[in-house]
Amino acid sequence: xxxxxxxxxxxDAILTKKGxxxxxxxxxxxxxxxxxxxxxxxxxxxxxxxxxxxxAFYGAAIENLPITEALTDETQMMKYxxxxxxxxxxxxxxxxxxxxxxxxxxxxxxxxxxSTLNFTGANANYGYTIVxxxxxxxxxxxxTNAPAISGVYANPVAAAAGQNPGGMATFGPMTSTIAxxxxxxxxxxxxxxxxxxxxxxxxxxxxxxxxxxxxxITIFGNETGGFLTxxxxxxxxx
Numbered sequence: 001x002x003x004x005x006x007x008x009x010x011x012d013a014i015l016t017k018k019g020x021x022x023x024x025x026x027x028x029x030x031x032x033x034x035x036x037x038x039x040x041x042x043x044x045x046x047x048x049x050x051x052x053x054x055x056a057f058y059g060a061a062i063e064n065l066p067i068t069e070a071l072t073d074e075t076q077m078m079k080y081x082x083x084x085x086x087x088x089x090x091x092x093x094x095x096x097x098x099x100x101x102x103x104x105x106x107x108x109x110x111x112x113x114x115s116t117l118n119f120t121g122a123n124a125n126y127g128y129t130i131v132x133x134x135x136x137x138x139x140x141x142x143x144t145n146a147p148a149i150s151g152v153y154a155n156p157v158a159a160a161a162g163q164n165p166g167g168m169a170t171f172g173p174m175t176s177t178i179a180x181x182x183x184x185x186x187x188x189x190x191x192x193x194x195x196x197x198x199x200x201x202x203x204x205x206x207x208x209x210x211x212x213x214x215x216x217i218t219i220f221g222n223e224t225g226g227f228l229t230x231x232x233x234x235x236x237x238x
Contacts, residue, residue, distance in 0.1 A: 012067075012069055012070045013070060014070045014071075014072060015072075016072045017072070036078060036081050036082075036225070037081065037082045038077075038078035038079070038080050038081045038082060038225070039080055039082060040068065040077070040078060040079055040080050041065055041066065041067055041068050042062060042065065043062070043065065044062070046059075046061040046062050046065075047059055047061075047062060048060075048061060079220075079227070080225070081224075081225025082225070083223075083224055083225050085119070089119075091118040091119075092118060092119075092226065093116045093117065093118050093119035093122045093123075093221065093224045093226055094116070094117050094118060094226055094228070095114055095115075095116060095117075095128070095219050095220075095221055095224075095226050095227060095228035096114070096115050096116070096117050096228070097112050097113070097114050097115075097219065097228065097230070099230070100230070101230060101231045101232070101233070102200075102217075102230055102231070102232040102233070103232075103233050103234075104202055104232075104233075104234055104235070105202070105234065105235050106202045106203065106234055106235065106236050107202060107203075108201070108202050108234075109199060109200070109201045109202075110199075110200055111143070111197060111198065111199050111200070112130070112197070112198045112199075112200065112217075112219070113144075113196070113197045113198075114128045114130075114196070114197075114219050114221075114228075116221055116224060116226070119224065122221065122223060122224050123221040123222060123223045123224055124223075125223060126194075126222040126223055127144075127194060127195050127196045127222055128194070128195065128196065128219050128220060128221055128222060129192060129193070129194050129219070129220045129222055130142075130192065130193055130194075130195075130198050130217060130218070130219050130220075131190060131191070131192045131217065131218045131219075131220070132190065132191040132192070132200070132215070132217050133190055133215050133216050133217065133218070134190075134215035135189040135190070135191050136203070136213075137202065137203075137213050137214070137215040137232060137234055138200050138201070138202060138203075138215060138217065138232055138234070139191065139200070139201050139203060140191060140193060140198050140199060140200045140201065141193070141198070141199045141201075142193040142194065142195035142197075142198055143195070143197050143198065143199050144195050144196040144197035194222065200217070202234045211235075211236055212233050212234065212235055212236075213233075213234050213235075213236060214231065214232065214233050214234075215232050216229055216230060216231050216232055217229070217230050217232060218230075
């Protein structure tokens with residue numbers, strides 16, 4: 001990640017692997033029909049109503065913050081999306097899964113069915129994205145489909161098989177969000193999947209000390225931009 005010169009208004013756009021594939025086909029197949037805005041770089045605590053130069057300078061520190069470059073990994077970029085809500089909205093939509101943490105024993109399975117509170121119909125079209133931060137602790141499968149967006153496969157497995165372009169995508173095991181390279185330490189990977197319901201599994205881990213192992217999962221609303229992070233604690237089996 002780097003920084004852009006914020007002295008001018010800049011749009012820094014990069015294509016994902018799928019975007020490059022579509023662009024290479026030519027014949028006007030590359031057509032951007034959806035986009036999102038986010039304010040990841042902004043620290044609103046810097047808004048200073050006591051600035052000695054007056055109201056025109058309240059946001060000066062914010063306006064001078066560096067702008068980060070675009071990334072192709074959606075789990076690391078645009079975590080704080082901007083949304084437009086109807087006039088008069090008093091509460092923001094929030095993600096809920098009815099639990100505050102996950103505790104289990106290695107080998108257990110459990111299901112998560114996210115919902116969105118405070119806003120009727122929110123995330124009903126494109127569902128949720130779940131991100132597992134440590135595949136050695138938790139692995140997962142998307143069990144309820146969500147539609148692919150704008151003819152782009154939402155799942156690389158379905159894309160490789162040539163299934164369901166632009167329709168209901170077929171989902172299975174979650175896929176790694178970040179490529180691994182020679183020399184990378186360990187086998188830990190971050191996994192993600194898109195859908196309306198998810199089954200998570202704790203891989204069987206044998207450890208004579210029967211110790212706790214920890215990670216977390218984050219669930220994003222694909223339309224509202226809201227997210228929920230759950231801590232996970234798994235007890236290995238002796």
